[in-house]
Amino acid sequence: MTIRGKAFIAGIYEHPLREIPDRSNSQIHAEVAAGALADAGLSLSDVDAYFCDASAGFGPISMADYLGLRLTHVDSTETGGSSYVVHVGHAAEAIAAGKCQVALITLAGRPRSAAMAGRPGGGGATPDMVFEGLWGMSGAVTGYAMAATRHMHEFGTTSAQLAEVKVAASLHAQHNPNAFLQEPMTVEEVLESPMISSPLRRDDCCVVTDGGGALIVVSPEVARDLSRVSAKVLGHGETVKHADNGRLDLTYTGAVVSGPRAFEEAGVTQADIDYVSIYDSFTITVVETLEDLGFCAKGEGGRFVLDGALVAPEGRLPFNTDGGGLCNNHPSNRGGITKVIEAVRQLRGEAHPAVQVRDCTIALAHGTGGSIGSRMGSSTLILGTEDA
Amino acid sequence: MSTTLPTPAPVSLPETDEFWAATAEGKLLLRRCDDCGIPIWYPRPFCPVCGSFRTSWSEASGRGTVYTFTVVHRSGIPGYREALPYVVAYVELAEGPRVMTNIVDCEPDEVVVGMPVRVVFHDTGKGSALYRFQPDPTATGDGS
Numbered sequence: 412m413t414i415r416g417k418a419f420i421a422g423i424y425e426h427p428l429r430e431i432p433d434r435s436n437s438q439i440h441a442e443v444a445a446g447a448l449a450d451a452g453l454s455l456s457d458v459d460a461y462f463c464d465a466s467a468g469f470g471p472i473s474m475a476d477y478l479g480l481r482l483t484h485v486d487s488t489e490t491g492g493s494s495y496v497v498h499v500g501h502a503a504e505a506i507a508a509g510k511c512q513v514a515l516i517t518l519a520g521r522p523r524s525a526a527m528a529g530r531p532g533g534g535g536a537t538p539d540m541v542f543e544g545l546w547g548m549s550g551a552v553t554g555y556a557m558a559a560t561r562h563m564h565e566f567g568t569t570s571a572q573l574a575e576v577k578v579a580a581s582l583h584a585q586h587n588p589n590a591f592l593q594e595p596m597t598v599e600e601v602l603e604s605p606m607i608s609s610p611l612r613r614d615d616c617c618v619v620t621d622g623g624g625a626l627i628v629v630s631p632e633v634a635r636d637l638s639r640v641s642a643k644v645l646g647h648g649e650t651v652k653h654a655d656n657g658r659l660d661l662t663y664t665g666a667v668v669s670g671p672r673a674f675e676e677a678g679v680t681q682a683d684i685d686y687v688s689i690y691d692s693f694t695i696t697v698v699e700t701l702e703d704l705g706f707c708a709k710g711e712g713g714r715f716v717l718d719g720a721l722v723a724p725e726g727r728l729p730f731n732t733d734g735g736g737l738c739n740n741h742p743s744n745r746g747g748i749t750k751v752i753e754a755v756r757q758l759r760g761e762a763h764p765a766v767q768v769r770d771c772t773i774a775l776a777h778g779t780g781g782s783i784g785s786r787m788g789s790s791t792l793i794l795g796t797e798d799a
Numbered sequence: 800m801s802t803t804l805p806t807p808a809p810v811s812l813p814e815t816d817e818f819w820a821a822t823a824e825g826k827l828l829l830r831r832c833d834d835c836g837i838p839i840w841y842p843r844p845f846c847p848v849c850g851s852f853r854t855s856w857s858e859a860s861g862r863g864t865v866y867t868f869t870v871v872h873r874s875g876i877p878g879y880r881e882a883l884p885y886v887v888a889y890v891e892l893a894e895g896p897r898v899m900t901n902i903v904d905c906e907p908d909e910v911v912v913g914m915p916v917r918v919v920f921h922d923t924g925k926g927s928a929l930y931r932f933q934p935d936p937t938a939t940g941d942g943s
Contacts, residue, residue, distance in 0.1 A: 432813075433813045434813055434814065435812040435813060435814060437812075437843070438813075438814060438843070438844065438845070441845050441852075445850070445852070454850060455850045456850070476847075477843060477845070477847065478845075478847060479846075479847025479848060479850075536810045536812065538812060538814075538815065538841045538842070538843060539841060541809050541810050541811075541812065541815070541841075542809075542841040542842075542898075542899065543899045544809075545807055545809055545929055546887050546899055546900060546901050547804070547805075547871060547874055547876055547879035547882075547885055547887055547901065548887060548899075549871050549873060549874035549875065549876060549879070550875075553869055553871060553887050556869035557867045557868060557869050557887065557888070557889060558867070559869075560867045560868055560869060560912065561866065561867035561912065564867070564912040564913075605872070605873075606870075606872045607872055607873045608869045608870070608871045608872065608873070608887075609869050609870040609872070610869075611869075654840075654841075654897075656837070656839060656840060656847045656848055656896070657838070657839070657840030657841070657895065657896025657897050657898065658895065658896070658897065659889070659897055661867055661889075785899075
């Protein structure tokens with residue numbers, strides 16, 4: 412694929428000031444964004460992709476939240492001073508591929524004023540972190556627990572239903588000799604584990620493990636010449652779901668945007684999916700994500716996971732057959748790569764025989780980042796066998 | 800609650816200096832868009848709904864209801880870990896925004912979704928106060 416002629420730079424803006432002691436970095440990002448959009452004759456509501464470096468906050472999430480952007484593509488590739496040149500290239504590629512139509516790239520920083528003013532936090536702190544850093548949020552679980560409380564309130568979801576997710580993961584993990592937790596659990600055992608942040612108990616949480624993973628993604632030409640069976644990328648979607656100017660709704664995730672785009676690109680429906688890797692930082696993450704991906708109606712996730720629905724190989728929707736983050740592995744507190752790895756194992760027919768889904772030809776892997784309790788990244792990937 | 804929560808001082812950014820100064824005087828301010836009128840949260844001099852930079856402060860009623868909450872039983876945060884269990888919540892202000900905070904002045908197991916609450920201020924001793932919320936006995940109805 413070439414990007415020649417597939418993208419154009421339509422607006423530019425250079426901030427007129429050279430010393431800005433009275434504004435945060437976030438505000439400066441907003442000002443230059445408005446300037447470039449005005450130059451191009453576009454508005455913020457036209458923007459569907461955002462690019463920034465690592466200094467803008469929590470990757471691209473902080474500024475997406477600040478600006479109220481509605482995004483289907485984000486990129487915070489950090490390559491020092493060359494970052495913004497890279498971002499133009501990435502934006503062109505994404506546009507050529509149909510991922511977005513209007514990409515916003517911003518840079519802001521106050522090395523002159525921040526050093527002189529000596530403000531605590533300088534320009535590094537973003538308001539979302541300040542306004543949510545005061546209340547005793549004890550790691551990720553606090554936010555996810557608040558999502559679970561609201562989901563239970565609106566839809567009648569129960570702790571026993573959440574526990575079913577852990578039980579299914581544990582039934583898979585018993586076949587994985589590398590899993591951190593290998594003992595099958597019962598719903599009762601999960602419900603007896605200590606409360607961490609109500610309504611989430613210890614066994615509603617993923618494991619904390621060292622380790623990591625890697626993927627090699629290659630062109631069709633390269634793949635064709637390899638003897639090893641590959642998994643075909645069929646579709647992909649991504650977004651940031653944020654606090655929406657204080658109108659946040661904790662009962663859904665960014666999968667409501669990333670999922671449909673992935674399904675559309677892949678040309679498949681939920682009924683075509685043979686296996687799913689669902690990000691499982693906490694049991695509530697799985698329940699909300701299954702709803703948002705359309706495997707059941709909103710609010711029905713708690714009932715959907717009953718009766719062994721997630722248990723391989725015979726369940727209606729076998730999930731996380733490696734034991735997932737809940738039992739197997741959550742390296743570096745990030746479970747995305749293991750989700751893709753297990754989906755590829757299933758498509759190759761190389762999952763453990765006890766959990767291998769028969770005739771697995773289409774699989775879905777979903778990743779979540781940040782917190783469903785405030786603002787988050789979301790990405791959905793649909794993969795198929797070589798002839799899918 | 801028998802245990803007092805800590806009062807860490809917020810890092811004030813230039814555009815929130817007025818907000819935090821007001822908390823020290825017992826006022827909860829909301830930034831409001833002068834063009835579309837919507838209350839903005841967290842406070843910023845920019846409207847994420849219509850894109851306007853024309854915004855100004857107004858005082859909030861300080862009343863709202865619990866949108867959701869969690870009772871924290873494990874915490875490694877100094878000050879908070881000595882106050883277990885405590886309640887972290889989102890309170891939906893009467894003006895609309897859902898604001899992260901603590902629920903105080905009641906037992907954690909008394910907190911329910913939809914409970915009416917009103918703001919209280921806990922001084923940080925550094926020119927600001929934390930806006931927390933307590934049950935509001937003067938409210939009528941369940942608020943949900």
